[in-house]
């Protein structure tokens with residue numbers, strides 16, 4: 001157990017470009033190759049990043065500040081969701097769903113509840129973030145689905161009608 005945790009820790013240091021004087025020696029060759037392969041694989045990905053702010057402090061003025069996103073179908077998407085809300089009811093997530101399934105997913109989210117972070121098991125869900133408390137930032141990374149039209153929505157109870165946007169994969 002001790003050895004495994006050491007290897008994981010070393011891999012973490014290397015992948016972060018942190019101080020690694022001598023730690024390579026503690027990695028087996030195959031582990032080192034895996035780390036390098038992962039880095040090469042990662043550098044080949046075409047990442048597109050969006051900073052989306054959840055703004056507003058009431059049920060009537062809360063919204064995402066970006067309501068339209070377009071990406072190419074081979075891209076990897078990084079969503080940085082910044083919750084600028086200050087009120088306790090301003091808990092937000094961002095859930096990407098198939099076009100037309102927003103209401104269905106949001107309704108099921110009520111039953112999914114806090115243990116499932118208000119994200120139901122539904123085939124229409126493509127990717128979903130953690131819940132961001134007021135003032136928090138969460139990051140969601142996923143590979144673009146096939147070309148087509150999609151939507152995104154905050155599935156926290158009562159938010160799905162005003163907190164939403166369109167996601168287009170070209």
Ligand SMILES: [Cu+2]
Nearest residue numbers: 091092154159
């Ligand atoms: Cu919300």
